[in-house]
Amino acid sequence: SQTIHQWPATLVQPVGSPLSLECTVEGTSNPNLYWYRQAAGRGLQLLFYSVGIGQISSEVPQNLSASRPQDRQFILSSKKLLLSDSGFYLCAWSWLGEKLFFGSGTQLSVL
Amino acid sequence: AQRVTQPEKLLSVFKGAPVELKCNYSYSGSPELFWYVQYSRQRLQLLLRHISRESIKGFTADLNKGETSFHLKKPFAQEEDSAMYYCALRSDDKIIFGKGTRLHILP
Numbered sequence: 001s002q003t004i005h006q007w008p009a010t011l012v013q014p015v016g017s018p019l020s021l022e023c024t025v026e027g028t029s030n031p032n033l034y035w036y037r038q039a040a041g042r043g044l045q046l047l048f049y050s051v052g053i054g055q056i057s058s059e060v061p062q063n064l065s066a067s068r069p070q071d072r073q074f075i076l077s078s079k080k081l082l083l084s085d086s087g088f089y090l091c092a093w094s095w096l097g098e099k100l101f102f103g104s105g106t107q108l109s110v111l
Numbered sequence: 112a113q114r115v116t117q118p119e120k121l122l123s124v125f126k127g128a129p130v131e132l133k134c135n136y137s138y139s140g141s142p143e144l145f146w147y148v149q150y151s152r153q154r155l156q157l158l159l160r161h162i163s164r165e166s167i168k169g170f171t172a173d174l175n176k177g178e179t180s181f182h183l184k185k186p187f188a189q190e191e192d193s194a195m196y197y198c199a200l201r202s203d204d205k206i207i208f209g210k211g212t213r214l215h216i217l218p
Contacts, residue, residue, distance in 0.1 A: 011188065036208070043197065043208050043209055058203070099145075099157045100206060103154070104193075
């Protein structure tokens with residue numbers, strides 16, 4: 001069966017520090033991969049999605065970036081975090097853009 | 112531009128009463144719509160999708176292209192329905208969500 005792993009579960013980082021959140025999927029090949037940010041009152045905001053290795057589509061201009069170095073690995077990064085980057089980050093996968101399967105999320109607090 | 116609108120942040124309904132969670136969308140093509148649910152301390156998960164035309168946990172949703180709506184309905188609310196509900200729209204490989212509605216079932 002397929003599983004999705006996302007870590008860390010919580011992260012506290014100072015303003016200006018770098019960020020790296022990792023997401024991996026097991027049990028499937030060539031999944032579509034997604035990064036969302038969940039914030040109170042703003043719902044689920046699509047940040048990035050990828051349909052293949054090295055293929056990244058960005059939805060929201062910001063100081064975050066995403067990379068897909070391997071088929072089942074999706075990384076969310078930042079060179080310098082801002083206070084406004086605080087939030088709950090969710091990774092998800094789907095097969096050909098169908099039903100989404102979500103990870104357990106990362107609560108990021110930028111202080 | 113694609114957009115999903117859920118006008119209610121919070122909906123409180125008495126147990127046994129009917130439930131309707133509203134969802135409107137903006138999309139120029141033929142839409143594919145979903146409802147996702149997040150129960151307390153659980154992961155976000157798919158509840159139902161319009162192309163399946165199914166009923167899950169007593170919930171149904173009908174796509175109304177004329178009104179560009181995909182409202183979620185249940186005739187008799189149960190306490191275990193309390194959760195956060197998100198409407199979502201798929202455009203090719205992109206899947207966008209509304210802001211969500213918290214459903215609170217009152218005893």
